[in-house]
Every structure is written in C-alpha cells, then in structure tokens.
Amino acid sequence: MSGGSGRRPPVVVAANWKMHKDPPATGSFFREFRASTAEGGPRVLVFPPAASLAAAVAARPPGVSIGVQNIHWEDKGAFTGEISAPIARGAGASHALVGHSERRHLFGESDADVARKMAAALRHGLVPLLCVGETLREREAGRVEEVVLRQLDRALEELPGARADFLIAYEPVWAINTGRTATPADVEAAHGTLRGRLRERLGAAAADVSILYGGSVKPANARALMAADDVDGLLVGGASLDADQFADIVEAARSR
Ligand code: PGA
Numbered sequence: 357m358s359g360g361s362g363r364r365p366p367v368v369v370a371a372n373w374k375m376h377k378d379p380p381a382t383g384s385f386f387r388e389f390r391a392s393t394a395e396g397g398p399r400v401l402v403f404p405p406a407a408s409l410a411a412a413v414a415a416r417p418p419g420v421s422i423g424v425q426n427i428h429w430e431d432k433g434a435f436t437g438e439i440s441a442p443i444a445r446g447a448g449a450s451h452a453l454v455g456h457s458e459r460r461h462l463f464g465e466s467d468a469d470v471a472r473k474m475a476a477a478l479r480h481g482l483v484p485l486l487c488v489g490e491t492l493r494e495r496e497a498g499r500v501e502e503v504v505l506r507q508l509d510r511a512l513e514e515l516p517g518a519r520a521d522f523l524i525a526y527e528p529v530w531a532i533n534t535g536r537t538a539t540p541a542d543v544e545a546a547h548g549t550l551r552g553r554l555r556e557r558l559g560a561a562a563a564d565v566s567i568l569y570g571g572s573v574k575p576a577n578a579r580a581l582m583a584a585d586d587v588d589g590l591l592v593g594g595a596s597l598d599a600d601q602f603a604d605i606v607e608a609a610r611s612r
Pocket of ligand 1: 372527531532533534570571572573591592593594595
C-alpha cells in the first residue's frame with residue numbers, strides 16, 4: 357500500500373486518443389459516454405488531438421477534464437506546428453501529457469525536452485501527466501529501475517523547488533498498443549520504485565502524486581491492475597476510443 361499514513365493519491369483514469377477522432381467524432385463520444393463522473397469517484401481526463409480540443413471542451417460532461425497530448429516548452433515564437441502551454445490553457449486544457457513514449461521514441465524527444473515541458477506546463481497552470489517506461493530491451497537487461505528513475509529525476513530537474521502538483525504514468529513501451537500488459541507484479545515493482553523516489557524528493561507530499569499504469573489496459577484487466585499496490589489510476593489508449601469500454605474502465609477504477 358502507499359505508505360503507512362493512510363493518505364492515498366486521488367484515483368485518475370485518463371484517455372489518450374492519440375491521432376484519432378475529429379471534432380464530430382469527439383462530440384459523438386461524449387454523447388455516448390455514460391460513466392458517472394460525480395465527486396468522490398475517479399477523476400476522468402481525456403486527451404484528444406489538438407484540433408478536437410475545442411469540441412471536447414464543449415461536449416464533455418461536468419467532472420471530465422481535457423488535456424493536450426504535447427506542448428512546446430517556449431511560451432510563443434517561430435515554432436511551426438507546435439502548441440505552447442498558454443495556448444493550450446487558453447483553448448480550455450487543464451492538463452498536458454508530457455514525455456509519452458511515442459513522443460520520445462517516434463519523435464526523438466529527449467529527457468531534457470521533457471524537463472523543459474514539465475516546467476512550462478507548471479509555469480502556466482497546466483497539470484502535467486509525465487509518462488515514463490522502459491523498452492523491452494531495457495527490461496530484458498534488468499534496467500527497469502534505472503530507466504524509470506532517470507526519466508523521473510530528469511523530468512523534475514527544471515522545476516523551481518519541490519512540486520507535487522503533477523501526475524505520473526508508468527507505461528512500459530513494450531506494452532503500449534501491443535496487447536501485452538505488464539503483470540500486476542511488474543507494475544507493483546515499477547510503481548513502488550517511483551513512489552520511493554517521490555518520497556525521497558517530496559516527503560509526505562509524495563502521497564499527493566497519482567501514479568497511473570498504461571499499456572494495453574482493457575475492461576477485462578482494469579480491475580486486476582487497479583488492485584496492485586501503488587496503482588492510482590490508468591492511462592488508456594486504444595480502449596478509450598470506445599465510449600462504452602472507457603466507461604467500463606472508469607467503473608473498474610472505482611473499485612480501489
Ligand atoms: P494503449 O496505449 O492502451 O493503446 O496500449 C496506452 C498509451 O499509449 O497511453
């Protein structure tokens with residue numbers, strides 16, 4: 357369990373739609389989405405593609421927060437194709453994914469970029485959801501702890517002082533979009549490592565940081581993953597595109 361104090365981080369269930377759903381499909385999703393988002397249940401976050409952000413902000417039910425999948429670290433400037441934290445905020449986003457493995461591995465985002473993005477998000481009042489996770493090769497080489505701790509430490513490097521107003525997602529790269537899910541034991545080990553480092557850095561405030569698991573989460577495995585120690589929520593890609601499946605996962609997260 358998350359420490360002896362009894363204080364536990366909020367439960368958060370997040371949908372990463374990646375490059376799926378235009379504005380009309382975004383509206384349809386929210387008309388079909390039936391999970392209860394009342395106070396006291398899991399907090400629900402949805403990360404649509406940037407061009408569907410306004411549609412999501414307009415169509416979401418109360419209690420659902422909307423975020424962007426990526427931000428640039430500068431506030432403004434000649435960066436064609438990029439979105440800054442102030443622009444995302446102005447468009448209605450309250451959260452930002454930072455360092456998703458597809459950004460790191462397909463678009464060459466470095467730990468240093470991730471650190472600057474974390475700082476930019478917090479500077480402008482966007483809650484960052486920092487993604488960390490090892491590749492299959494790193495896992496097979498026994499380097500899971502080293503990799504996730506390096507990613508966490510580097511991501512927090514540019515923050516002014518100790519901040520606990522962010523979220524983490526542990527997403528083993530080999531489990532994303534592959535149908536392979538980490539076992540609850542794998543997840544517990546990685547989440548425990550991350551929680552330990554948060555305690556070293558933040559003391560009691562470590563209990564304010566929700567650590568989500570992501571990687572082929574489905575309605576069928578959500579409950580078992582939520583039962584693992586130090587799992588405070590789920591980051592869902594493929595299964596979040598279907599309003600019923602995502603609602604089932606939100607319901608499963610209520611079980612913690
Ligand atoms: P997946 O994606 O659920 O489709 O594996 C998770 C993610 O990339 O955040």
